[in-house]
Amino acid sequence: MQISANRHTKERVKLVHNWLIRAGESVNNDQFVHVFSSDAPPIGWHLWHMARFADRLQAKLTQVTDGFASDEIWQREGVPARWNLTPGRLGVFDSGMGQTHRDAQATIAQVGQNEILAYAKSAFDASSQTLERLTDADFEKTYHGILDYGYDGTTGKVWATEPKESIVAQDLVFHASHGSRHMGMMEALRGLLGTAGTLSV
Numbered sequence: 001m002q003i004s005a006n007r008h009t010k011e012r013v014k015l016v017h018n019w020l021i022r023a024g025e026s027v028n029n030d031q032f033v034h035v036f037s038s039d040a041p042p043i044g045w046h047l048w049h050m051a052r053f054a055d056r057l058q059a060k061l062t063q064v065t066d067g068f069a070s071d072e073i074w075q076r077e078g079v080p081a082r083w084n085l086t087p088g089r090l091g092v093f094d095s096g097m098g099q100t101h102r103d104a105q106a107t108i109a110q111v112g113q114n115e116i117l118a119y120a121k122s123a124f125d126a127s128s129q130t131l132e133r134l135t136d137a138d139f140e141k142t143y144h145g146i147l148d149y150g151y152d153g154t155t156g157k158v159w160a161t162e163p164k165e166s167i168v169a170q171d172l173v174f175h176a177s178h179g180s181r182h183m184g185m186m187e188a189l190r191g192l193l194g195t196a197g198t199l200s201v
Contacts, residue, residue, distance in 0.1 A: 016179035044108035051120035052095035058127035
């Protein structure tokens with residue numbers, strides 16, 4: 001069976017999303033919010049962070065499918081207010097990037113497993129629906145994508161930038177690899193919890 005590179009990319013993004021949900025569902029709430037170190041966020045943070053990126057991705061991709069960017073579920077459904085989160089303490093783009101470890105841990109403990117899983121499923125489903133609307137030609141198009149931030153690997157500092165042009169395929173490959181990296185962190189934390197860590201292949 002032959003599969004196009006574009007179809008493979010779509011399927012890979014969806015597979016990574018499924019792994020992330022599985023990792024979030026395979027632990028109980030105490031494990032989901034458990035903190036092993038003052039310098040490391042819990043399993044739940046990694047799921048929330050990737051859900052935020054999937055939500056941003058699906059909203060920005062409508063520039064390509066519909067000609068304009070749509071609202072994120074995060075804003076449209078008033079998720080921060082519903083979760084009673086403090087504005088300005090959620091990192092760049094309310095995504096956890098640049099969030100202090102203390103705030104990252106507190107965010108997940110406050111919100112809890114069920115709410116974060118529900119949001120992640122909504123964000124991943126929305127991104128899957130948008131992906132299915134992309135044509136092969138769309139993969140080569142430029143748009144203002146999700147790489148609109150700067151990062152200093154030495155200091156860990158992250159900041160928002162002006163919207164940057166990127167290629168749809170570039171953003172999708174980045175999103176899949178980004179999600180795989182966080183999935184690996186979740187698997188490592190599962191191992192520290194005394195369970196079989198591996199959930200992906």
